[in-house]
Amino acid sequence: MTVIGWIQILLYCAVVVALAKPLGWYMTRVFNGERTFLSLVLRPLETSIYWIGGVDERREQHWLTYTVAMLLFHVGGFLVIYAVMRLQAVLPFNPAGQSAVAEDLSFNTAISFLTNTNWQNYGGESTLSYLVQMLGLTHQNFLSAATGIVLAIALIRGFARASARTVGNFWVDVVRCTLYILLPLCIVYTLVLVWQGIPQTLGPYVEATTLEGAKQTIAVGPVASQVAIKMLGTNGGGFFNANAAHPFENPTALSNFIQMISIFALGAALTNVFGRMVGNQRQGWAILAVMGVLFIAGVAVTYWAEASGTDVLNALGLTGGNMEGKEVRFGIVASALFAVITTAASCGAVNAMHDSFTALGGMIPLINMQLGEIIIGGVGAGLYGMLLFVVLAIFVAGLMVGRTPEYVGKKIEAREVKMAMLAILVLPLMYLGWTAVAVVLPSAVASMANAGPHGFTEVLYAFTSATANNGSAFGGLTGNTFFYNLTLASSMFVGRFFMIIPAMAIAGSLAEKKSIPPSAGTLPTTGGLFVGLVVGVILIIGGLTFFPALALGPIVEHLAMTAGTVF
């Protein structure tokens, strides 16, 4: 680890925190339906979409209607993306002549983008036409991100409102989120990325004759417009197979820094939106502090592990850390930082190959996802993951002192705690359950690229990433098989909707409750005690759930490495 490395990390944190307040202010205005400086241009477009769709923007929805609207919206999205993948061979914008994507891969990819997971069983440049990249993936990147944000907003409204039947209008929230937040940011962002060197063209792949006279086919495409929303919407599905490690997806140190910022920007701002909507910004900062503590701890471990290298490298006298599967322009620190960010949020873009990380360095991304990506959360899986843990922490605190727990003026009762527990328990059920199935099926075991405990970690990582809707991978695992296409799709589906629906139920039940003023017996939820309590609850629940699985994977691999074993 170096001083300049830590300066880069701290600079990163400073920029994210500095952006939270202005972005939070702007987003709050958008979701409160207030005018913004873009209204002049966008308002006519917005109202015409409502007119086409027959949406009455003043009519709000009950939480159940809101959820149903969201689900129907997903059905539509699924059909669009599945259809364009299956039909890509006969549709335009296909200069590389890609043939139709197979049924199971199309199904997997459709679920993957719909759920904001963006797991890549496809190899972008070798499988998909430009039309699929735009109409299928870019489009779905917008919509799944918008969905994640508006669900978090609906939950926040649940906390903020009192004696209310409704939590907002899904259609209005989605349209405003897309038009006023995501689209304007992406337009500027795309241009910055192209300036840095990311291609944006509909031309065919380039045939080059290298300096030594060899032929090189260079894949290009409308990359920048997709990368912008892929990062900002914490989607993470790459245009290219190597994702943000590909020089065309992430060409410079600056593009890398901006991409890392954009993963956290909207998620961090949502904590501020929360504070503003419940009437006390310090409530938002307290949540951001919980996230910050867990984040810095993760970065420190991964950075240290990658900078220390592996015993094999050190024995050969190779210094400079574990550079296998990393790019020179990012080096150790920006690769380690990126890995922790992308799994803390539900992004899943990678600028280095996690499969080649050291055992402990690769364990942190795994833990981040297993905790449910509550650190910032990303916009795709929203702030709601963290709020579920807050509900639980408040409940535990209430048990300790024997009072009905309350949070931002709302009583937390049996229904909320049950729903929070349902959401928290369903995740390990999927990733531990499917991992257990996979390791006893010989055909599934055959997909592992590495032998020994590392192979087990590849499978555990795959199901964890799918369930947590992250999408990063230990890429050696051959995921494009019938078994993995279907089981991973089911993990993504359950991981998304069995988190969303209980969260929405909490939103609905909270909105109906009366608001009670704080009294002497109320636990203050803006201070260090509360931050410590939530961190503690997260680590205890997380530790109890997945420590045994980690012991079989990265922990035993680390011990094997220090004993000089290779597999």
Place this chain on the structure above:
Amino acid sequence: MLKEVRPAILVMLALTLITGLLYPLAMTVVAGTIFPAQAEGSLITRSGQVIGSALIGQEFKDDKYFHGRLSATTAADPNDSTKTVPAPYNAANSSGSNLGPTSKALADRLKEEVDKLKAENPGQPVPVDLVTTSASGLDPDISPEAALFQVPRVAKARGVPEASIRTLVAQQVKGRLLGLLGEPRVNVLALNLALDAAKLQ
């Protein structure tokens, strides 16, 4: 609930057109106008022929050129399309090796590469980026140490003094952005082009 079906179809279609077609196509036009070179992929041409992209690494095997990092990219086997064969710097199928820290295959490869480089330049410590594969398989850069390590070989192959090559390398080193972000590096293709262009004595 049924009245949510109409917006589910029509709002979806409207947003599909805006975000899936209008946005990427408009950005293609705008970006292509403001930054035409980058939008096309930062291509380098020499005497009318495209020789590669400034951002994409290419394979160098000749002793008179600086070599890039190892690349784990593959291509479909021409004899059997269900299999793949190694194809370094295949810019139509980016990927890393995905070998883990306790992989025997990785340990063996590292040892082999280190031995090879030690034989080439016995006096110097082997830079780690010269024996590891990059994440994309298309890394255009090497560290300044990795470039300097290869100077004796390149100088010998070209029959010129090491000092003049070393000067050329120094000119090609790019530092951190604002002294802060990223890592110092040398673009291998740019360095080799400079090498060909220079009139070295």
